[in-house]
Amino acid sequence: MISGTHVVVYSENPEADRAFFRDVLELPNVDVGGGWLIFGLPPSEVAVHPAEKNDTHELFLMCDDIEAVVARLAEREIACEPVQDQGWGLLTYLTLPGGGRLGVYQPRHERPQNPQ
Incomplete structure (x- = not known):
């Protein structure tokens, strides 16, 4: 069946x-040619939200400790809201350096098991 996901982040x-x-x-990443990097991601999940139009999707990174992530990013001069x-x-x-906005969150909701 489904063996993974591929997320595309568009950037200027x-x-x-x-x-x-x-x-x-x-x-972790691999260079598939010419500096085009494909990144490995930790286990993921998908949620379907109601919307008036079906043309927008979002990417959020998840973490176990949001304050630690924000502090670590601040050490690298990456500001967070x-x-x-x-x-x-x-x-x-x-x-992101290219101008895009990326969400990071520490979930409080139950997490589904990853398919094997």
Whole structure:
């Protein structure tokens, strides 16, 4: 059946954002040619939310300790918005070097098991 997911992040400065995922987030990666990096991600989950249009999708990174992540990013001069308690989790946003906005949150909701 499904063996994984592939997320696409569009960027006005892909080289800078690839370096961010590689050097700041330290995600494992492979170069599939010409500096085009594909990053490995930890286990993931998908949620379906109601919407008026079906043309928008979002990417959030998840963590176990949002304050530790924010502090670690601050050490690398990556600013995060103030952490917001959303009930379902603690959420912040950071701005990627290419200008995109990326959410990071510490979930409080139950997590599904990963398929084998």
